[in-house]
Amino acid sequence: MAKKGITVGIVGGTGYTGVELLRLLVQHPQCELRAITSRKEAGMGVAELFPNLRGRIGLKFSDPAKAELAACDLVFFATPNGVAMEQARALLNAGVRIIDVAADFRIKDVALWEQWYGVKHACPELVAEAVYGLPEIHRERIREARLVANPGCYPTAVQLGFLPLVEAGIVDIDRLIADAKSGVSGAGRKAEVHTLLAEASDNFKAYGVTGHRHLPEITQGLSAIAGRAIGLVFVPHLTPMIRGIHATLYARLTSKTDLQALYESRFAQETFVDVMPAGSHPDTRSVRGANSCRIAVHQPRGGDTVVVLSVIDNLVKGASGQAIQNMNIMFGFHESTGLEQLPLLP
C-alpha cells in the first residue's frame, strides 16, 4: 500500500532543475516540501525569485547549514556537479534517501568520472551503491535504492531511443551516431555570454564535438545493455529555444525486423514513453512541460540505416520530472502521481 505522504528537501533550488522540481512538488499530493536551501539566496522567498510560484509556495530559501534536511524522508540535489558527493554520506547515515539530479553518481568507473568532471570524487564508495535512475531500465532496483543517480538530459533521450535496437541486437553497435539538439535551458540558469538571447537566438551551432560529459554516461548505459562496449559518436547542438531535446539517432541494421512493432512492444507498459505511429515526426513542443519521451522510428527508403527520432523536455523527463518519477517508484506511489500535466501547445 502506498505510504501516506513524505517530507522532502531540496538542496540548491535556484536553478532550472530546482524551479521545475518546485513546480512539480507543489502539485504533488503526497509530498510535503520542508526545506529548500541556497547559500546565496538564504532568506529570500522562493516566489520572489520564481514569480510563477507566487501564491502557491510560502517557503523561503534556507541556509544549507541550518536546514533540517536530516529530518526529511527524501532529499533532492539540484546542485552543480560536485555538491551531492560531499553531503550524501551524512544524509544516508541519517536515514534519508537521496536523488541526485546532478552527475556525481552516474558513472560507475570513478577514474573515468574524475577524468571527465575534472575533480576528485569525494565518496567513491557510494558510486557502486547508487542506482542509475532510468526507470524504463532499472525500475526494480530504483524501488529499493537509497541513492538514485538521476540521468542527464541527453542520456535520457538517446538511451531510450536506442534501447530497443540494442536490446534486440539488430544494429552495428560499434558505430552508433547520436545527433542531438537541445534548447538553451540545458545550459542552466547561469550568467554566461554564449546563452544570452542576443547570442543564441536566431542562431544554431554544434558544440563539444570533441567530447561531452554525456558521452561516457550514454556509452556506459548502452554498453551494459549490449553486454560489451559500444561505439558512439555524439554531437550535441544548441538550438534557439527554451526547452526540449531532439535526438536524431542513426544505426546500421544487421538483421531485418518490424521496427515499429519492436518499439511498440518494448514500451507498451511504459507510461512515459510514447511510440508514435509509423511515419511520424515528433516535435519537441509536444512534450513541453510534460514527463514524456516521444519516439518515432524510420527506415528511410528501405535502406539498412535506421533513424530514430526521440524527443523530451530536458527539464522534465530529462531532469526534474524523471526525478519525481523515481521518487514515486522509491516510495511506492503510483508512478504518474503529480506528473499528469499536459504539454502546453502552442
Add this chain to the structure above:
Amino acid sequence: MAKKGITVGIVGGTGYTGVELLRLLVQHPQCELRAITSRKEAGMGVAELFPNLRGRIGLKFSDPAKAELAACDLVFFATPNGVAMEQARALLNAGVRIIDVAADFRIKDVALWEQWYGVKHACPELVAEAVYGLPEIHRERIREARLVANPGCYPTAVQLGFLPLVEAGIVDIDRLIADAKSGVSGAGRKAEVHTLLAEASDNFKAYGVTGHRHLPEITQGLSAIAGRAIGLVFVPHLTPMIRGIHATLYARLTSKTDLQALYESRFAQETFVDVMPAGSHPDTRSVRGANSCRIAVHQPRGGDTVVVLSVIDNLVKGASGQAIQNMNIMFGFHESTGLEQLPLLP
C-alpha cells in the same frame, strides 16, 4: 452543493482557444467532454491534430451536423466570430447553456457591433440577455447566465488593470491610454504571412492604431463602471513570442490615493488577480499557461501619471481559462477547479 459533473461540447475546436479548452477540460475533474466539432477535420482524432493530447483524449472531431450538442449541459463556441450567433438560439431552447469564446455577444450596442465586425447580427435579441463573462466584475450575473460572452484577450488585461482606478473615480477618464503588446497566438491558428516565424520573429510592430475591435469592447466595459462614456486610445502591438499580453496603461491622477492599497484591496478576494508588491514589473512568462492576471501599479517619480502593468496569458485568462472559470461559476463548482496549473518557467 456542487453539482456532481456535467457534460460538455465544443463547437470548432481546431484553433488555439480550442486546444487550450481541451487541455483544461481533460484535467477538470467534473466535466465529461462529449463532442468536439469541426467541419473540416471531422473524423480525425483530436490527438492527431494536437499531439500534446496523445494518450489523454480518445475523441475524434465530429461533423457539426451530427454532433449531439443539444444533449450537453454546456457548449463552448471556440469558433470564428459569427458562428455562435447562428446556433445559440436552438441550443438555448434545448436547455443548453453557452459560453461563446468569440465576440458575437460581447457588445450590447448591436449597431456598433455590426459596424466593427462587418456583418449583420443573426440574433440581436440574445445580445441583451448575454452576460459579459469577466468574473471580477460580473460574477453574480454569470452564476445564473444561460449565455456568457467570454471577454477578448486585450479587454481582459486592460479592464482589470484600469478597474480600481475607474471604480475609485480618481483618474481623468477622458484620456486613458492602453499600450498593449501581444504574442502571436492572439492572431489564431490561421495560415497567414504576417505571423510566420520568418516575418514576426526578431521583429516588433504596432498594428490597428486606427481602430481595433477590442476598442469598443473595452470602452463599453469601462464606461459602465464609470457611469459615463470614457475616452481611450488603444494601441496594440505584435511581439515575437507565442503567448502573453502585456498591457501598459496610463492615466492622469485627479486625486491622491495610496494606489498600492487601492489595488490590493480591490482584488483581495480574487483568486486569479495577483497584485504584485510595490515597484514590481510582472513578466508575461510568470502567467504562461495559467489563469492569472498579475498587476503592478506605479506612479513614476511621484508625478500625476499612474502607470499600470497588467499581464495575462492571452489563451488562458484571456480566453479558454476564463471560459473554464465562467463554467465553474455557472455550475456551482469551486471557481478554481481545474485551473490550478502552475505557469511554466523557464
Add this chain to the structure above:
Amino acid sequence: MAKKGITVGIVGGTGYTGVELLRLLVQHPQCELRAITSRKEAGMGVAELFPNLRGRIGLKFSDPAKAELAACDLVFFATPNGVAMEQARALLNAGVRIIDVAADFRIKDVALWEQWYGVKHACPELVAEAVYGLPEIHRERIREARLVANPGCYPTAVQLGFLPLVEAGIVDIDRLIADAKSGVSGAGRKAEVHTLLAEASDNFKAYGVTGHRHLPEITQGLSAIAGRAIGLVFVPHLTPMIRGIHATLYARLTSKTDLQALYESRFAQETFVDVMPAGSHPDTRSVRGANSCRIAVHQPRGGDTVVVLSVIDNLVKGASGQAIQNMNIMFGFHESTGLEQLPLLP
C-alpha cells in the same frame, strides 16, 4: 575585360529569394534592374511589399505578360518550381541568359525529377544544357552557360561539406549521413500553419525523413564526383530561427589523412568557402546575410568517423547570393562584386 554593365529582370519576386535578390542587386554596381514581375502584385511598388527597400528602389511589380524580359541580358526565376521550365525556351531564343533559383533544371534524370516533383517536365531538352550552378565545382562551365540551375539550399551546404572527402576517395560513400537543420525562411514566404511563429517557435522537429526533394539533387552531385552512385541518408529538421542552415555530416573514414589540411587546400582559392581552424564550431549567425559557407572538420576522439559542420545562410549562399555569384561568373565580373556585405552579429 569585364563588361560595363548588364540589364536584369526577375520573374516572381514576391518571395524570400526575390527580396534577397533585390537587396543584393540594388547594391551591385554593374546591374540595372529593369523589371520584376508578379501576377498577383502587379502595380504595387516593390518597397510597399518589402519596406526594407524603401528609398532604394522605385520599381513596381509588373504584369508578367507585359514585362519586357526579352530585352534583358539576364533573367532570374525566383518562382515556385515549374514556372521557369515554361518560359525558358522563349527567353533563351531571344538571347537572354537565365538563372533559375528554383528546381526545374537541377536534376539531369528527367524521369527522376518528374517523380520527385510530381509534374511532367515542360522542356526536357533544356535540362541537358543547363549547368548546375555550384561555382566551387562547375565554375568553368558556368562562365559560358546560357541556363544555370541554381542549387538548392541543403544541397549547397551538404555538397560543399562532403566535397573534399568524396573527391579524395577516403570515406565509405555507400553510407553517408547528412543531418541538416534549417531556419524557417527555407519554407518560403507562404501562408502555412506549420511555419507560424506560434507553431514553429520554441519547437524543433525533423521532417521528410522518408524522402525530401533535395535528396536526389545531393546524390546526383556527390555521385558525379565519386564516379559512381553514392548512398546517403538525409534528415532535414526545422529549427526556430529565420535564416541559416547547419549541416552535420557523418562518414566512415577508409584511409588516414590530415583532414584539416585536406579541407584547407581544397578551398584555398574559394572566396566564399571558409575552412575554420581545427576544433571550431561555426555558428549559423556568423554567415547571416553573407554569401559564405563556413566549414569545420572533426574526427571525434580519433575514431574512424569524420564529422563535418557546414553552415550557410539559406537565402544567400543557399539561394540568391549564389545566384549573384553565378551571374558575376557568367558576365565576367569579379566574382565577389556586390557580395561583400558582412554578416550581422548579433
Add this chain to the structure above:
Amino acid sequence: MAKKGITVGIVGGTGYTGVELLRLLVQHPQCELRAITSRKEAGMGVAELFPNLRGRIGLKFSDPAKAELAACDLVFFATPNGVAMEQARALLNAGVRIIDVAADFRIKDVALWEQWYGVKHACPELVAEAVYGLPEIHRERIREARLVANPGCYPTAVQLGFLPLVEAGIVDIDRLIADAKSGVSGAGRKAEVHTLLAEASDNFKAYGVTGHRHLPEITQGLSAIAGRAIGLVFVPHLTPMIRGIHATLYARLTSKTDLQALYESRFAQETFVDVMPAGSHPDTRSVRGANSCRIAVHQPRGGDTVVVLSVIDNLVKGASGQAIQNMNIMFGFHESTGLEQLPLLP
C-alpha cells in the same frame, strides 16, 4: 573638399557597439582602422571573438596602455560608462577628435549626471564643450566638434519621434508619454541572467518604470527644443528579439495641424529619417542593420491624442551607425558614406 582618408581607433571593442562599429568601419572607404583596445582580450584576433569578421579584418585587440591612439585622427569609445571621461582630456590634447558612444558627455548638468550614473564625473569641464551627436538637430555644431557625445538608443528613437511636435509647439509638453520596447542587445554583451535566452525569450516585461538613465537625456533634449522644461513619462520594455527599438509616443494636441505634412516637411532633407505614408505601422525589422529611423504619425479616430511610431536598430541609428554618421559629418565625408547597407528582410 573631403579629406582623403582618416585613421581611426576604438577603445573597448568587445561589446555589441564595438562589433557593430567594426562591421561598419571595415566597409567604410575612407577609414583606416589602426587599433582596437581591450584589456581583457589583448592579443586575441578580433575575428576570433567575432567570427562574422573572419577574412575581413586582420587586427588583434591591443593593450590599452600600448595602443597608439594619440596618433589617430579619431577615437571611438565603445566602453562602459565612465571610461571615456578618464581618457578624453589626454587624447584631445594630442589633437585627436573623439566620439563617445557611451554616456559620459551626454548630460550637461553634471550634478544630474552624477546622480543618475552614481559616480563623480572625472572631467566636468569637457561636458560643456561636448556636442550632443544627434545630427538631425545638431549637425552644424557636430561639424566642428572635437568631442561628440553619441546619443543613447532610446533617446534617439524618442527625440526624433517627438521632434516635429515639440518644435511646432502643438502638443501639451507637460505630459508626454514614451512607451518604448527594446531588443535585448540593448543590454549589451554582458553575462547576466535576465537576458539569457531561457529567461528573455517567449517573455515580455517592463523595467525601470521608476526611473531609467535615458529619461534625463531625453528630457534635456526635448526641453532645449521647447525652450522650457518638458514633462515625460518614459516606460522601457524588454522584448524577445535581438535588435530593434519601437517607441510608441503619445501627446495631447493643443492645436490642429496636418501632422503628416508636418513630419514629411521636417525630415525632407534627412537621409536617415524616413516618414512613412499615412496609416503605416513601421516594423523594427525594416531597419535591421541599417542607419535608419522610420516614423509614422497617427491621430486615432480623429481625437486629440497624437500617436507616433518610431523605429530604429538600437545598434545602428541608436549607437554605432549614428557614430559613423557623426564621423562623416566631422570629417567632411558624404554623410551616408559607409552607411548604405540595406536592412536584412526576413
